Amino acid sequence: MILQGVLDSFDVKCWLFFIFVFLLVVDIVRSRPPPKFPSGPWSLPFLGNVFTNLDFKTMDKMAADYGPVFSLRRGSERIVFISGYKMVKEALINQLHSFADRPITPLFYVTFKGIGIALSNGDMWKNQRKFANTHLRNFGEGKKGLEHHIQLESSFLCEAFKEEQGRGFNPHFMLNNAVGNVISSVVFGHRFEYSDENFQKLLRLDNEAVILAGSAMAQLYDVFPNIVKHLPGPHQTINSNYRQITDFLQQEIDKHKEDWDPENPRDYIDTYLTEINKRKEDPTAGFNTETLVICTLDLFEAGMETAATTLRWALVYMMNYPEIQKKVQAEIDKVIGQSRQPNMSDRTNMPYTDAVIHEIQRIGNVVPLGFPKMASKDATLGGYFIPKGTTIHTNLSSVLFDKDEWETPYTFNPEHFLDSDGQFRRRDAFMPFSAGKRVCLGENLARMELFLYFTTLLQRFSLSPVPGAMPTLEGVLGFTYSPEDFLVRALPR
Numbered sequence: 001m002i003l004q005g006v007l008d009s010f011d012v013k014c015w016l017f018f019i020f021v022f023l024l025v026v027d028i029v030r031s032r033p034p035p036k037f038p039s040g041p042w043s044l045p046f047l048g049n050v051f052t053n054l055d056f057k058t059m060d061k062m063a064a065d066y067g068p069v070f071s072l073r074r075g076s077e078r079i080v081f082i083s084g085y086k087m088v089k090e091a092l093i094n095q096l097h098s099f100a101d102r103p104i105t106p107l108f109y110v111t112f113k114g115i116g117i118a119l120s121n122g123d124m125w126k127n128q129r130k131f132a133n134t135h136l137r138n139f140g141e142g143k144k145g146l147e148h149h150i151q152l153e154s155s156f157l158c159e160a161f162k163e164e165q166g167r168g169f170n171p172h173f174m175l176n177n178a179v180g181n182v183i184s185s186v187v188f189g190h191r192f193e194y195s196d197e198n199f200q201k202l203l204r205l206d207n208e209a210v211i212l213a214g215s216a217m218a219q220l221y222d223v224f225p226n227i228v229k230h231l232p233g234p235h236q237t238i239n240s241n242y243r244q245i246t247d248f249l250q251q252e253i254d255k256h257k258e259d260w261d262p263e264n265p266r267d268y269i270d271t272y273l274t275e276i277n278k279r280k281e282d283p284t285a286g287f288n289t290e291t292l293v294i295c296t297l298d299l300f301e302a303g304m305e306t307a308a309t310t311l312r313w314a315l316v317y318m319m320n321y322p323e324i325q326k327k328v329q330a331e332i333d334k335v336i337g338q339s340r341q342p343n344m345s346d347r348t349n350m351p352y353t354d355a356v357i358h359e360i361q362r363i364g365n366v367v368p369l370g371f372p373k374m375a376s377k378d379a380t381l382g383g384y385f386i387p388k389g390t391t392i393h394t395n396l397s398s399v400l401f402d403k404d405e406w407e408t409p410y411t412f413n414p415e416h417f418l419d420s421d422g423q424f425r426r427r428d429a430f431m432p433f434s435a436g437k438r439v440c441l442g443e444n445l446a447r448m449e450l451f452l453y454f455t456t457l458l459q460r461f462s463l464s465p466v467p468g469a470m471p472t473l474e475g476v477l478g479f480t481y482s483p484e485d486f487l488v489r490a491l492p493r
């Protein structure tokens with residue numbers, strides 16, 4: 001009776017208040033970090049730091065306030081950020097097995113399903129990565145095969161530049177197409193004309209998905225997937241774009257199945273189909289058509305925007321630094337001349353050009369936060385405790401701009417990669433491809449592309465801006481860091 005009276009005297013507002021306080025306590029208890037967990041700024045209950053801008057200035061202050069290992073809260077999850085060459089090296093190289101897994105991110109899980117190469121773990125990851133690696137290594141006759149394809153493609157790219165007849169044009173999708181064609185050759189066994197509307201559409205869908213992946217809504221999806229998935233917004237566009245891209249890949253795979261000849265494999269898909277047959281008895285290895293679709297998607301996703309964006313930065317820097325462009329051209333003329341195409345054995349004779357390409361990758365900073373990773377076991381880093389399963393980001397830009405490693409971190413300066421004799425000098429803090437067990441699978445391929453496209457273009461053309469429209473060196477920050485769209489004039493040399 002007495003209880004009933006007390007309950008009656010509570011009005012609705014009171015109840016709501018009680019429920020709120022109760023949830024708050026649950027939230028505080030549930031999200032309390034373990035002892036010695038990396039510290040971070042004060043965060044909102046329930047939401048955490050979802051409203052914290054991940055822009056360079058805000059985060060610089062965090063690293064300054066909280067040191068090279070700090071945490072941010074996103075919903076009830078705590079994410080650890082690792083910055084600076086020393087600490088990133090400690091995490092990825094000295095503790096090779098501590099941070100080798102990928103976290104499950106709900107938004108990408110819709111498409112990638114935790115299988116394939118880039119977003120998988122365990123045996124699945126090991127088997128699929130090894131298989132793709134072997135294929136890349138054996139493609140054609142050793143490295144020659146890939147080198148030859150890239151050389152051919154650079155000729156097509158030069159033709160497309162020439163057709164613009166010295167007028168200003170936006171090279172964005174030509175470069176994406178050229179880079180996409182190298183992966184197409186590896187995976188599908190053929191390239192696409194720059195006028196192919198289907199492939200152009202695919203490139204645009206992909207570019208859009210990568211840009212939107214950096215949006216606030218996409219990040220909110222990973223915090224509250226069950227709510228956000230029912231709302232309209234950019235995350236829906238991402239999913240729909242990936243659906244169209246996987247449909248396209250599925251069609252290519254179906255075509256391959258029709259005229260598949262195990263005796264004469266043409267490409268990655270053919271070789272994979274053989275592997276599916278060979279490993280029928282071993283389902284845990286994960287070789288099946290569903291995984292094949294995701295592996296091919298991984299190769300395109302990881303290999304296209306990254307390499308194409310680097311090439312766009314290359315053009316932007318060459319236009320902004322005409323005297324460096326001229327020095328590269330002088331080296332090309334001296335070592336290669338004008339009568340033959342550049343090849344990979346030229347690189348060792350071209351330390352200046354090699355240094356310029358490295359410096360473009362360093363300052364271009366194309367994947368600023370790397371791909372997210374997850375502690376594969378309980379780990380201790382910089383005196384902090386990071387429990388198994390914690391999502392971590394190794395801040396690659398903080399390595400590429402580390403003031404303890406680079407003489408002039410914020411200045412475009414090829415001397416970073418040259419010794420006093422003008423010979424090429426390796427730098428440990430050069431980590432645009434990350435490092436350790438999850439290091440970029442396509443690093444060699446990407447380096448070949450960058451060298452051959454860059455030297456072939458500069459051998460044939462002088463690149464300059466449209467008068468009065470010098471492209472800015474200030475990029476756009478999303479999942480990638482990319483230059484704003486710009487116009488270039490390519491005049492035959």
Ligand code: HEM
Pocket residue numbers: 117118119129183298299302303304306307310366367370371372373432433434435437438439440441442443445446
């Ligand atoms: C300039 C071009 C490129 C850059 C800057 C780049 C950068 C990266 C970075 C930072 C990672 C994350 C590594 C980590 O988690 O620690 C990565 C992973 C990866 N990259 Fe690249 N990449 C480039 C080109 C390519 C190309 C051409 C391919 C295609 C063959 C490729 C395939 C991959 C794959 C499959 C992964 C996932 C590896 C795994 O999870 O085990 N990348 N890349």
Ligand SMILES: *[C@@H]1O[C@H](CO)[C@@H](O)[C@H](O)[C@H]1NC(C)=O
Pocket residue numbers: 054055056057058059060061063081083369395396397398399401
């Ligand atoms: C990563 O490092 C760069 C360079 O030090 C810094 O500007 C940026 O704010 C950092 N980002 C994060 C998320 O820590």
Ligand SMILES: *[C@@H]1O[C@H](CO)[C@@H](O)[C@H](O)[C@H]1NC(C)=O
Pocket residue numbers: 340343344345346
């Ligand atoms: C590159 O070109 C030079 C000059 O034509 C040639 O001697 C060399 O064998 C070539 N290297 C490759 C790997 O094709």
